[in-house]
Amino acid sequence: MKVKLLLYTVLVILISCNSQDDDNEKFSDNAEIGFVGWMDCDYVIQLENNEYYFADNLPEEFKRDNLKVSIQYTKTDKHQNCDFAGAVEIINIINISETTD
Structure with missing residues (x-):
């Protein structure tokens, strides 16, 4: 019984460590900034696969x-x-x- 409990504990720790690593995963994509203009998301990022994201830290010069x-x-x-x-x-x-137009 103690061995099963120990194995279960180790498994839970490993799974939680992996999910934390996934949260910090970096992605790179080409995208297009789009003006939505409603609610609190004036500008969104549309990836090439049509996924949409919002970034609080979008620099002003990219809000076009x-x-x-x-x-x-x-x-x-x-x-x-x-x-x-x-x-x-x-x-x-x-x-x-400028490089793609």
Whole structure:
């Protein structure tokens, strides 16, 4: 019985460590900034796979409708009022509109 309890405890610890690592996973994608203009999510990030995200830390110079960007980010569970968009924290963002037009 003690062995089973020990194995169960170790398993729970391993699973919780893996889920914490997933929370810090960095992603890189090309995306487009879009103006929504309702609720608290004026600008959203639309990835090439049509997933939508909201970032509290989107720099002012990137708040332009139809702006193409290359973005590095982590997914977060921060509360925001954009019901249709997930939350992300931007690590790095580059304007690529000039290079693709």
